[in-house]
Amino acid sequence: MNIVAKNIQLGSGKLTVMVKDSIDIQGIKTISGSRALEDTTPAARNAEVVEYILNADCTITAKTNLHELAFGITGINQAYGTPLNPRYPALIPGGSSSGSAAAVAANLADFTLGTDTGGSIRMPAACCGVYGLKPTFGRVSRKGVLPAQSSLDCVGPFANSVEMIETAMQIIDPTFTAQTLETSSSTAPKxxxxxxxxxxxxxxxxxxxxxxxxxxxxxxxxxxxxxxxxxxxxxxxxxxxxxxxxxxxxxxxxxxxxxxxxxxxxxxxxxxxxxxxxxxxxxxxxxxxxxxxxxxxxxxxxxxxxxxxxxxxxxxxxxxxxxxxxxxxxxxxxxxxxxxxxxxxxxxxxxxxxxxxxxxxxxxxxxxxxxxx
CATH class of the missing domain: 3.90.1300.10 (Amidase signature (AS) domain)
Structure with a gap:
């Protein structure tokens, strides 16, 4: 379905995770869906978020496809194929984190990671019918993520429930603590x-x-x-x-x-x-x-x-x-x-x-x- 850029097997935990191929995994080339980066040197170390995932109860099973260089909104990739939108096959999967959204929609992972510079998590989440979170800028580490410098980009999770989004955030952001909203007639959210x-x-x-x-x-x-x-x-x-x-x-x-x-x-x-x-x-x-x-x-x-x-x-x-x-x-x-x-x-x-x-x-x-x- 062109969702996966590369199958891998890292870790041996209960939760299965896939990460966008703009995020470094040691020993694997990070090519961001572009032939222009095919000759790049394999990553010397894991991105910080990958380290967090491997230190938790997780197995990383793949890197996911994306709109080339994460610079596009449709998810269409002429070089490596466009990920099929599993729930709405005729429609675009959305970009740029197309493969990460599609993988969750196809139940290929418990959660996946994407990046969002101008909507690249929320947009494919909406297209593929899944949940997608763009965290506060700077809240989740971008160390080991392409492009190396960005004043807008955020790493964040996709999942099939808010609860799994919270689980993912607790893993990739050690400061995150899930909350339950206490409500009554006098304290209902505005x-x-x-x-x-x-x-x-x-x-x-x-x-x-x-x-x-x-x-x-x-x-x-x-x-x-x-x-x-x-x-x-x-x-x-x-x-x-x-x-x-x-x-x-x-x-x-x-x-x-x-x-x-x-x-x-x-x-x-x-x-x-x-x-x-x-x-x-x-x-x-x-x-x-x-x-x-x-x-x-x-x-x-x-x-x-x-x-x-x-x-x-x-x-x-x-x-x-x-x-x-x-x-x-x-x-x-x-x-x-x-x-x-x-x-x-x-x-x-x-x-x-x-x-x-x-x-x-x-x-x-x-x-x-x-x-x-």
């Missing part, structure tokens, strides 16, 4: 619904879920949301050119990623500095809302994921990240909860909480899932 643009079938599916859960939700506006989406792209472009610009000379990068990388060379330091100003403004606006509410709710994706046959042109679908990328800019933790329309199509509910409140985020997610049952 939710804000971010008024963002999304297709009616997505909005209706989420509103049905919130009604089923009997949640009281106050609608709010975020003035800098669109600016944050654009600013996040400027920073991603600039940093990806620094990381991978030299590879564009090899002639080995797929046409879609090659074209996007060459375009990133046009990003200026002045644009990055302007993006940093937007980052400050947007972060303050989200922080202010989260001082009033326990969590912010919004769709993970603004539309139903497109079919693989219609998604060859990555640039045409960049709007798919419009609701996820802003929270990479601000660094807030965000989780995608899988929902399904009455027509049997995937939708994600995104939940966001205060920075470094990842435990609270998971407890809120458990509360919402249970209430909606």
């Amino acid at each position: 939710f804000a619904w971010l008024n963002v643009q999304a297709n009616s079938e997505v909005s209706e599916c989420i509103q049905d879920c919130l009604s089923q859960a009997n949640l009281e939700v106050e609608q709010v506006e975020v003035e800098t949301f669109k600016k944050a989406f654009d600013a996040g792209m400027q920073i991603i472009n600039y940093e990806n050119w620094q990381a991978y610009g030299e590879l564009t000379k090899t002639g080995l990068i797929g046409a879609d990623v090659q074209g996007r990388l060459l375009k990133t060379a046009e990003t200026t330091l002045e644009q990055v500095q302007q993006a940093e100003q937007v980052k400050s403004e947007f972060t303050q606006e989200i922080d202010a809302l989260l001082n009033k509410f326990d969590a912010l709710l919004l769709p993970t994706l603004p539309q139903i994921p497109p079919k693989v046959a219609d998604a060859e042109n990555t640039v045409a679908f960049l709007n798919l990240t419009s609701l996820v990328r802003p929270f990479n800019l601000s660094g807030h933790p965000a989780i995608s909860i899988p929902l399904e329309t009455k027509q049997g199509l995937p939708v994600g509910l995104q939940i966001v909480t205060k920075r470094n409140a990842d435990e609270h985020l998971c407890s809120i997610a458990k509360f919402v899932v249970k209430a909606a049952q």
